[in-house]
Amino acid sequence: QRKGAPEVILGATKETAQIIAMAHGLLLSTGRAIISRLRPDSIAPLQKEFQAYTVRTLEAARAMVIYSPDYQRKSTGGQVGVISAGTSDIPMAEEAKLIAEEMGCTVTTIYDVGVAGLHRLLAPLRDLLTSGVDVIIVAAGMDGALPSVVAGLSPVPVIGLPTSIGYGLGGNGVAALLSMLQTCAPGLSVVNIDNGVGAGITAALVANRVAQAREHQSQ
Amino acid sequence: QRKGAPEVILGATKETAQIIAMAHGLLLSTGRAIISRLRPDSIAPLQKEFQAYTVRTLEAARAMVIYSPDYQRKSTGGQVGVISAGTSDIPMAEEAKLIAEEMGCTVTTIYDVGVAGLHRLLAPLRDLLTSGVDVIIVAAGMDGALPSVVAGLSPVPVIGLPTSIGYGLGGNGVAALLSMLQTCAPGLSVVNIDNGVGAGITAALVANRVAQAREHQSQ
Amino acid sequence: QRKGAPEVILGATKETAQIIAMAHGLLLSTGRAIISRLRPDSIAPLQKEFQAYTVRTLEAARAMVIYSPDYQRKSTGGQVGVISAGTSDIPMAEEAKLIAEEMGCTVTTIYDVGVAGLHRLLAPLRDLLTSGVDVIIVAAGMDGALPSVVAGLSPVPVIGLPTSIGYGLGGNGVAALLSMLQTCAPGLSVVNIDNGVGAGITAALVANRVAQAREHQSQ
Amino acid sequence: QRKGAPEVILGATKETAQIIAMAHGLLLSTGRAIISRLRPDSIAPLQKEFQAYTVRTLEAARAMVIYSPDYQRKSTGGQVGVISAGTSDIPMAEEAKLIAEEMGCTVTTIYDVGVAGLHRLLAPLRDLLTSGVDVIIVAAGMDGALPSVVAGLSPVPVIGLPTSIGYGLGGNGVAALLSMLQTCAPGLSVVNIDNGVGAGITAALVANRVAQAREHQSQ
Amino acid sequence: QRKGAPEVILGATKETAQIIAMAHGLLLSTGRAIISRLRPDSIAPLQKEFQAYTVRTLEAARAMVIYSPDYQRKSTGGQVGVISAGTSDIPMAEEAKLIAEEMGCTVTTIYDVGVAGLHRLLAPLRDLLTSGVDVIIVAAGMDGALPSVVAGLSPVPVIGLPTSIGYGLGGNGVAALLSMLQTCAPGLSVVNIDNGVGAGITAALVANRVAQAREHQSQ
Amino acid sequence: QRKGAPEVILGATKETAQIIAMAHGLLLSTGRAIISRLRPDSIAPLQKEFQAYTVRTLEAARAMVIYSPDYQRKSTGGQVGVISAGTSDIPMAEEAKLIAEEMGCTVTTIYDVGVAGLHRLLAPLRDLLTSGVDVIIVAAGMDGALPSVVAGLSPVPVIGLPTSIGYGLGGNGVAALLSMLQTCAPGLSVVNIDNGVGAGITAALVANRVAQAREHQSQ
Amino acid sequence: QRKGAPEVILGATKETAQIIAMAHGLLLSTGRAIISRLRPDSIAPLQKEFQAYTVRTLEAARAMVIYSPDYQRKSTGGQVGVISAGTSDIPMAEEAKLIAEEMGCTVTTIYDVGVAGLHRLLAPLRDLLTSGVDVIIVAAGMDGALPSVVAGLSPVPVIGLPTSIGYGLGGNGVAALLSMLQTCAPGLSVVNIDNGVGAGITAALVANRVAQAREHQSQ
Amino acid sequence: QRKGAPEVILGATKETAQIIAMAHGLLLSTGRAIISRLRPDSIAPLQKEFQAYTVRTLEAARAMVIYSPDYQRKSTGGQVGVISAGTSDIPMAEEAKLIAEEMGCTVTTIYDVGVAGLHRLLAPLRDLLTSGVDVIIVAAGMDGALPSVVAGLSPVPVIGLPTSIGYGLGGNGVAALLSMLQTCAPGLSVVNIDNGVGAGITAALVANRVAQAREHQSQ
Numbered sequence A, B, C, D, E, F, G, H: 001q002r003k004g005a006p007e008v009i010l011g012a013t014k015e016t017a018q019i020i021a022m023a024h025g026l027l028l029s030t031g032r033a034i035i036s037r038l039r040p041d042s043i044a045p046l047q048k049e050f051q052a053y054t055v056r057t058l059e060a061a062r063a064m065v066i067y068s069p070d071y072q073r074k075s076t077g078g079q080v081g082v083i084s085a086g087t088s089d090i091p092m093a094e095e096a097k098l099i100a101e102e103m104g105c106t107v108t109t110i111y112d113v114g115v116a117g118l119h120r121l122l123a124p125l126r127d128l129l130t131s132g133v134d135v136i137i138v139a140a141g142m143d144g145a146l147p148s149v150v151a152g153l154s155p156v157p158v159i160g161l162p163t164s165i166g167y168g169l170g171g172n173g174v175a176a177l178l179s180m181l182q183t184c185a186p187g188l189s190v191v192n193i194d195n196g197v198g199a200g201i202t203a204a205l206v207a208n209r210v211a212q213a214r215e216h217q218s219q
Ligand SMILES: Nc1ncnc2c1ncn2[C@@H]1O[C@H](COP(=O)(O)O)[C@@H](O)[C@H]1O
Pocket: A006, A007, A008, A009, A010, A011, A036, A037, A195, A196, A197, A198, D184, D185, E086, E087, E088, E116
């Protein structure tokens, strides 16, 4: 739990038995186990194994959090915004949200705006900025244009989360990632395609550092 | 001059002597020679060779048109809009404009808007659409987001012209082209990176067909 | 329904329940729901859900249109031609045709010509052009040579629709797309691999604008 | 100057005359003009044109800042660390530093550590973290391993700045960028290859937001 | 068995019947058959066919060795170290270990260290080097940074074994391989992604040559 | 001179002194030296060195042949056709022609047809086939469509020679090569981009084998 | 059946019903239907449909030929050699052999040599050349080195057939194809990865042309 | 000088002044400075600066070694073989040789064999192996086939050094590197394209470890 970032078990390349063993280890040491990119066939065995625990499953995001009965998540006061371009990007956005929440942040979401419907973005984005958000994650696939648009309109750092939505040349998130790397908008950095975990951790690190400075202030 | 599209001499891979010979051929048969992607060292010899002709040179766009003394360009009534995202995209936009003009269209330009400055786009785009434009070319490099934005706001076909602006991964127009291919906006088709000639011909074919229908009407 | 282009639900990355909800939304607001790239397992549940509606299913093209009982499609007078190189390209050609029809165009098809059989192309293409077609879509995979050939023979704009047919290096439509981008033929613009929806919308926007000009004339 | 990020003129794709005109514009409106990626032949004419101004030139970083005589840079209190893996990465690190300074941050540098010499990194990194740095930029080419190492050791967000150092497969910064995207370390986000401007702006946005919270506290 | 390297049957692209026939051939000529990259459905039939033999199966590594009843593996005295970055890299590390053992080496493993946990690496690596290891294989996926770190700390040759762990751009081992090729650390050579067989053979050739020199000495 | 194919000195990666030495060697052993891909600065020194010899220079093709005073080229009776799509492809076509001639074939050329002008191809191709050509080389860049068209119309083997003509995505011959590899036309094999030497040797081997069979007949 | 090359139905992208219809068409017009790249689920229905016909199935090569009861294959006298590097390449080699046989050639095979066992190649290759073979196809995956070796040793044209064998970077036949394109050996041309049909047709065209010349002779 | 590998200054990305400073530093601390990939314009100034020193310049290999007057290179007894495929690969082979020599090894070279001339390889390779070489470096460009052939014939580890020789697809060493990674031959590991330094260090580490074991023996 160095730097406040929880260890996350990457489920996709592990046997269910391995995941269970690692989860027990994390529950013992930290009271919580977060698993990402679960293969569908691992979900039921995990839920059975951890019946006695509190289990939070995000099926679409292929993520699961298991809490010891006495686990208490601390709130840091960090404020994170998560925006998704389309409905297909929501699972990755939810993965990022989950991580930021597990790191103590309050997360506000704006889902299913998208470049073709900029009018659907402007009012909620204004509200989000007014509410004092510290950092914004924008999940987008296909042309990946939304993060640039948001970065062009926001005075806070923006983290681009390209998603593997889209087919043909530049599909599976490649065009989205490349166009975020090529952005003309200021203050946009990126993580890899579908890496909601990475986007969530980075956003939470930013928000928690700001929150910590605020907190010192209010003391 | 099949289909109203003029033959264009691609200068980059030809010797100056070859270009001169081909230009004389086209001047004889059609009264006009258009040369694109001229190497800098070909410009002066061509201007010298065709002193007795009317010569139009677009240095930044590396293009030249040579007219026989008695050449008369016919106006078709086709209306083409050309938008560029940044100042660096203007040479490619100008190449497209030149071709559309040579095919008889009237061309209106909006240069140096760009995603980071959407407010700079909205008013002139509204004017362009109100003026009855038939088709719009949008030149953009780097993230190539502008054509999608324009296509999302316009009821006419849009042709994306990716430009070789941008460095790093996805640079030289690759991200721009891929994100145009991945667009979520309706009615956007594309030509290759820096292919202003192709964009201009396609736009003029569309505009001239509409103009022809309009003309029949007014008879 | 901005610019006359219908919203199309991309089925591949959505849960069936999500698709159903979105389709109900579109039926309420516009009387019609178009779904593309349906996963096979979504088809039956959708047909069951919308038993009371008129449902048009194109299984090979993985597309479906659901109409409210009182939906009336308006004819615009736009004329679109759709050509496919091989039999394997027909599903993508059909997707493009479906969209152009839903946008009010009359669509004429020439299927299964192909470069190896140019003689099978020439007569039907001549008929198509004589009939007054406004724009032509050409679907082709493997070497993707057909759109260039058609563009070289036709006085109207051509939209290249590369298809994911072909294996080995340049397979899955990559060589087809690249060779369309590199075309020497005038007036060819392209959409992404298998993007029949995009080709159909672009073609219909062109054809409908021409038709509108014609219509004004005949009034 | 939306969001505190200054407009930066990208010199590489512009004529010197264009750069001069844009610089005059920025000097008039904001009292300062920042130019990045200057072509060598633009430097002397710019220095000549702006003799009457204060000019800061970073030749290796190909960057220049021109200040109006009365320009006053405000200090925000934001603390940014900049680390470079090798001596060849220093120009890009310097570009990032320049931007962060122009945005009011105090920048501390650690240059020429590198994975092969981890022992050269540990002590200065500990000092940097103890001094209360808010965010760290790590510039690295070739294998790009350093940003992951730093992110694994630091409780603040880290921005990976891949540099175009390295030849052969994965050269010109490609391996560096890919391995940063594939990082196992928490809290690392990236910008494009050689994009010191982007890294600097992102870091300064983070640091300035933290500083602002601190400042409110100290009031 | 030229050069002491056993022939290894690549199972993935062969029919089970073909594998059985080839295994019988090798058992006859050398007393041992090694099969790598077995498809899951080949395992049971092979175990059934070779019931009368000693069979060693490494399911995760998809490898199998079949020994004639009287087969005696000779120990060479070569010392090989095998390190894996994460738990997901263990199967490929195990494949390499198996081959080195079958070539007579003694293999010592250090599993599941990783760049994010350098502290978990240092002590066991020191022990490994002190024990007189002749060559080290390092298996790593994702960013592939570990082999460079090990090569920077070890006075023996290091063989990088990139693994197909990781998703998004540079996933499936591509970033890992590229960053190993771009290493700044001395004495690191690489084999292809997931090629545990190649890494094992190369390491054993090195270790066995050193062991042979040692042996001559002790005679 | 194994298999009737002359050794060819690849000039591009050699010092002029090295080329001269190798040429002297070949002149001594075979009476002829062929050099391809000469750097421009090597031409004059070579011409000077071999003043006493017969020297044939193809500047555009960057090729040179040096003959001993008594060298006699034998004619084999093999018939090769060489077709180029555009004028820019002629240098590569000429390189192929040179090699086939040096291998004793008679070469007939059809230059500057191209897909956009199929009508310019049909008559000369019919003549070429009627004349009894044994094999045809087709040089084409950009979309590389011409070799497929020729292969579809010809009863003899066709060798595709992609050329590095074309810019943007798929430029430098990549799209041309890929579309030749993806051809639907029967009997088309390819060599690498700009490899006129390889195309010439392959064509001459085919033609000479046919000629040899013919010759046996006429005896 | 232009140029003696039979039409081949590409099964992979077609419905079984479509294949049956096309096969009936070819049987009617030519007395024979050849189908390549059959999906496994198409085989049984096809065998059932054509019970009354002579059916030749090559399961590993995914190929089938159906003959009308009275079909007579004519022998041309063309001599084709087919060599495979490994056992995994045999299916593609068999596909090529089938086509060459259907075009009337006599085919001699040398299977499972390979670079690591050059000694296994030399004697049978000498025999093959002595027997008067007209052209050789070499199928090879992974490093694709064998075709170059064969071309270096043979006085007849060689056709490289890269196969999709191999994993990791350059896998699926990519390295094999690229190294054949980069060959230093004279007289090697290539077809696409796994394109046994293309290799077979090209080889048969060469062999049949030679055979025709031989035949004229013996008259 | 960790692990016996000297630090090497990478000249390509450094100013001459920087190189001079770093060289002085290395001369002071170790008595020797090795510089690789020197830009041509750095050579003369370096030779002038270090007139008082012993300077070894390999112009083709772009390498330089500067020795303090009293520097004594120790011989380790390690035996390294270096083979080059063509004459164009010699500079990279020489770079590897230089490094291995500077690390105390005796280096034997076999230059300009190549796959097309296997007969030129066999005798000298047999001599090299008989002489007791410990490890072999094979430099090869274009198809990169030679290292696999050597690895198939040698009982010692082989290090593949792909060189940037070759044009077209897979050119600049890409096909060479990929085909080495895809090798079927046992005991071949690789370094990046043109990385003679890396090949030399790896080979010397192997040879020196063997030599050390031998030495212990002879004491
Ligand atoms: N979805 C994810 N994407 C990227 N990294 C992850 C993800 N889930 C876990 N990780 C990180 O990847 C590493 C997994 O290593 P291991 O579980 O040992 O194979 C840990 O550092 C995790 O924090």
